[in-house]
Amino acid sequence: MAKLTKKQKEAFSKVEKNKIYNLEEASALVKEVNTAKFDASVDIAVRLGVDPRKANQMVRGVVSLPHGTGKDVKVLALVTPDKEAEAKEAGADYVGLDEYLQKIKEGWTDVDVIVTMPSVMGKLGPLGRVLGPRGLMPNPKSGTVTMDVAKAVAEVKAGKIDFKVDKYGIIHAAIGKVSFEPAKIKENAVELLQTLMKLKPTAAKGVYVKSIYMSSTMSPGIAIDTKSVN
Structure with a gap:
């Protein structure tokens, strides 16, 4: 010691x-x-x-x-183009889909929470080895896989x-x-x-x-x- x-x-x-x-x-x-x-x-x-x-x-x-928590939580919203505006308005730090999936595949994980939609989860499956050990894989039980992306982002930012x-x-x-x-x-x-x-x-x-x-x-x-x- x-x-x-x-x-x-x-x-x-x-x-x-x-x-x-x-x-x-x-x-x-x-x-x-x-x-x-x-x-x-x-x-x-x-x-x-x-x-x-x-x-x-x-x-x-x-x-x-x-x-x-007193911490500035960095949120990535992996969403389809029709959801991008509401995710940005709710305070997501990074918003997009394919370009961020590629970055994660290459090892980028500089975020605290990832919020996404049910329709996108299929694309995240292959990235489980990168996201899982870091506790970043979105989960419906934690409210990070939802169609109400704006609400999920706002709650995480507020201390959820x-x-x-x-x-x-x-x-x-x-x-x-x-x-x-x-x-x-x-x-x-x-x-x-x-x-x-x-x-x-x-x-x-x-x-x-x-x-x-x-x-x-x-x-x-x-x-x-x-x-x-x-």
């Missing part, structure tokens, strides 16, 4: 060992323990009592954070995020920036966690939410009381 700086040691000392914080306390503390010199992201990691290898225990969903449990049973999500007021960090966290609670698979037995940690880029993790979100 790299040697901690004086500032990092001071930050780590503010997080009491073995203490479980409530969401309000964590949302304030995560700002105090930030040591990055930039506006770091605030992230939440939720360990779930599910087995992601089983299809009936997969947890995936979308949530619209009330205060957005897609989350999915990883192979270790953990959900990772960015819920804001350290420059946010503590109340806004808390409200975004509550929105995500309450959405997660509604997605508990019926096949999952025992404790559903095993642990919750909040952190910022390069900061220590702050343990959150799982009962504070029920």
